[in-house]
Amino acid sequence: MIPPAHGGRLVSRIASDAVRDRRDAELADLPQVVPFIDQLYDADKIGIGAYSPLEGFQGSEAVASVVSRGRLPDGLPWTIPIVFPVPTGAAAERLRDVGPGDEVAIVDGRGRAVAMLRIDEQFPLDRHAIARGVYGTEDAAHPNVADLLAAGETAWAGPVTLLRRVEAAGGRPDPTPAETRDEFRQRGWNSVAAYQCRNPPHTAHEYIQRLTLEREDVDALLVHPVVGRLKKGDYRPEVILEAYQALVRHYYPAQRVVVQPLAITMRYGGPKAALFLAIVRKNFGCGVYIVGRDQAGVGKYYDPYACHRIFDQYDIGIRPLRYEESFFCRRCGWMASEKVCPHDPSQRVQTSQTRIRESLASGAELPVEILRPEVAAVLRRPNVILTE
Numbered sequence: 168m169i170p171p172a173h174g175g176r177l178v179s180r181i182a183s184d185a186v187r188d189r190r191d192a193e194l195a196d197l198p199q200v201v202p203f204i205d206q207l208y209d210a211d212k213i214g215i216g217a218y219s220p221l222e223g224f225q226g227s228e229a230v231a232s233v234v235s236r237g238r239l240p241d242g243l244p245w246t247i248p249i250v251f252p253v254p255t256g257a258a259a260e261r262l263r264d265v266g267p268g269d270e271v272a273i274v275d276g277r278g279r280a281v282a283m284l285r286i287d288e289q290f291p292l293d294r295h296a297i298a299r300g301v302y303g304t305e306d307a308a309h310p311n312v313a314d315l316l317a318a319g320e321t322a323w324a325g326p327v328t329l330l331r332r333v334e335a336a337g338g339r340p341d342p343t344p345a346e347t348r349d350e351f352r353q354r355g356w357n358s359v360a361a362y363q364c365r366n367p368p369h370t371a372h373e374y375i376q377r378l379t380l381e382r383e384d385v386d387a388l389l390v391h392p393v394v395g396r397l398k399k400g401d402y403r404p405e406v407i408l409e410a411y412q413a414l415v416r417h418y419y420p421a422q423r424v425v426v427q428p429l430a431i432t433m434r435y436g437g438p439k440a441a442l443f444l445a446i447v448r449k450n451f452g453c454g455v456y457i458v459g460r461d462q463a464g465v466g467k468y469y470d471p472y473a474c475h476r477i478f479d480q481y482d483i484g485i486r487p488l489r490y491e492e493s494f495f496c497r498r499c500g501w502m503a504s505e506k507v508c509p510h511d512p513s514q515r516v517q518t519s520q521t522r523i524r525e526s527l528a529s530g531a532e533l534p535v536e537i538l539r540p541e542v543a544a545v546l547r548r549p550n551v552i553l554t555e
């Protein structure tokens with residue numbers, strides 16, 4: 168069965184055309200707010216129901232509950248606060264008189280109104296408490312902690328109405344949970360496993376995807392790369408999607424795999440981010456969720472298997488499939504993990520994004536034990552990595 172949305176009802180806060188036209192006419196009179204790009208993606212995801220049951224940016228009570236116990240005030244598991252820090256600097260001066268009871272237009276970098284936010288509450292954002300409680304560190308070297316500490320000290324909370332979708336890869340918005348669920352139904356899939364990723368696929372990814380497709384309790388696989396805010400050195404979203412499409416076209420049964428982007432900012436919160444990413448995939452209709460080693464980790468902040476254990480602490484209504492690190496073992500002559508391979512680690516072919524990037528950059532051939540040639544062909548094209 169396709170699971171119900173988190174909390175039981177798939178939220179939709181997309182304005183109808185009539186409302187949008189009326190709003191467009193009114194927008195000029197409303198305070199315009201250009202937030203950090205993370206909040207644009209979040210407004211979009213609230214609007215399409217990817218963050219069900221959230222209908223808007225969270226207020227002080229919800230944030231305190233999420234940070235301290237990983238749950239919404241009503242007890243439903245939820246581990247990442249979705250907040251709207253009020254912009255600082257010159258923008259703050261202009262917004263000084265805006266507060267509870269007011270409505271603001273959330274505007275993108277090109278001046279287009281993306282959403283409306285009705286301000287129900289203005290509250291001090293305890294950024295250090297969020298850093299400690301969610302990311303487990305206040306170290307400003309952690310990317311999300313750095314963003315948090317750079318954000319304003321005040322936040323607005325309230326319901327969001329989405330006027331216009333935010334673009335994802337290739338200038339198009341990403342599919343909504345309703346569209347994705349419709350596709351699953353039309354294809355007769357009841358049990359879809361979601362695969363979280365941020366990079367093009369190498370053989371270790373392929374191995375756990377194949378193990379998942381082998382299961383009799385899995386009908387299909389949703390490959391769902393997180394695109395969204397990018398940084399220098401990341402692959403372009405189109406490249407990640409094309410690399411996966413090459414893998415699907417040449418090596419997977421196409422009638423059992425779908426690849427689509429998810430445009431949100433990646434939260435590298437280790438276990439708490441892994442649980443959040445699973446909840447989002449449940450909203451997209453996935454009843455099974457693949458959790459690899461050190462999912463949503465960065466640096467050495469998290470125990471690589473804490474992201475497995477958190478699924479024992481919270482029941483979010485979908486089944487986690489937990490996989491250990493996999494590798495190609497020369498002795499086995501096959502992909503393996505410590506669960507199935509008894510050989511010395513020196514027999515393993517090391518697969519890492521770093522090694523793949525270095526080999527591609529130097530023009531060296533990558534063995535098929537690491538990367539499919541059709542995927543390598545996509546990654547060898549010029550201009551696949553963001554340079555600024």
Ligand SMILES: [Zn+2]
Nearest residue numbers: 496499508510
């Ligand atoms: Zn072996």
